[in-house]
Amino acid sequence: MSTHTPTCCRCGVKLTTSIASFFNLDIICAPCAMDERQAPGYQAAHDAEVSAIKNGNFNFPGAGLSPEDIAFLAWRRAERKATNPPAIVAR
Numbered sequence: 001m002s003t004h005t006p007t008c009c010r011c012g013v014k015l016t017t018s019i020a021s022f023f024n025l026d027i028i029c030a031p032c033a034m035d036e037r038q039a040p041g042y043q044a045a046h047d048a049e050v051s052a053i054k055n056g057n058f059n060f061p062g063a064g065l066s067p068e069d070i071a072f073l074a075w076r077r078a079e080r081k082a083t084n085p086p087a088i089v090a091r
């Protein structure tokens with residue numbers, strides 16, 4: 001008996017809704033997607049995606065996360081954990 005439960009690439013929670021990251025090919029949960037929208041590089045990543053699609057590149061893998069974005073997202077995850085303890089404690 002093996003059940004494969006997809007988990008968020010960022011914070012590891014079980015995914016009930018899976019959302020594609022705007023920055024790369026990660027599949028992430030809704031709270032992580034919300035965090036992305038506030039990340040410092042979101043506008044640039046958004047613009048890069050829009051211009052890629054305009055140029056006919058529909059498989060644009062994303063602009064990638066800058067160190068600032070990674071730091072921001074890590075901080076948001078830590079905040080979430082502190083204010084809203086998950087049922088499953090991460091090791």
Ligand SMILES: [Zn+2]
Pocket residue numbers: 008009010011012013028029030031032
């Ligand atoms: Zn997540």
